[in-house]
Amino acid sequence: MTKYTIDEKSHAVLEYLEGKKSYKSIAQERNVGLSPLKRWVARYLKHGMEGLASSYTNYTLPFKLEVLKYMNEYGASINETAVHYNLPSDSTLLNWANQFKEGGIDALKPKKKGRLSMKKETKKTSP
Template sequence: MTKYSLELKLKAVLAYLEGVDSFSTVAKQFNTSLTPLKHWVAHYKEHGIEGLMSTYTNYDISFKMDVLNYMNDFGVSSTHAAAVYNIASPSTINKWIKQLEENGVGALETNKKGRPSMKKETKKKPVEG
């Protein structure tokens, strides 16, 4: 379950976009901190309500490189790139940057998580001759 419901995110974003109150006032009103609210507003501006929906995505290496190249080509922040590419958290992109700098492109390859499957080994019958 997500920390903030879609309904709360949408209400907070719309309250801010009305232009009456500041980020900090709206954040206090909805009992959230400033940073998530700013992210929600940016995502909403780029993608509408879909930008506020929580999703778990396993990004492939080409997508990660597209995002990093976009940042490099246009000189934008990870927050801006996260909004454009609908990535839930800019910290995800910051992690990719660190992996790339420390270990190269191969570090961006997705690793399988969890236990390996418990497939039964098939026994080969000895060939009688």
């Protein structure tokens, strides 16, 4: 999957919103799938330029529960919910839903990432 800059995303979105071209023609010209392009437009309409920016963040347990609750209460699709909360990817929400279904609330708790620290072994002396 190719990463696109905010400028590339905004030009594609504005072309569509100005009515110059269709989703299909913009997607073909810019070598973008239809789904990401539609997602960019929806996020731009909901959040402005901030919706097009990539974000890497850790989400808290209460936030994850709020998002899942919203999706269940309003019957919103994964895509609609991701746009509403400005999540960077639909798969993030899909992962949360699957984790909650399989492991409950405990599965949604943030986990430490990265390698474990190397602890120095203590030498035991035998008497």
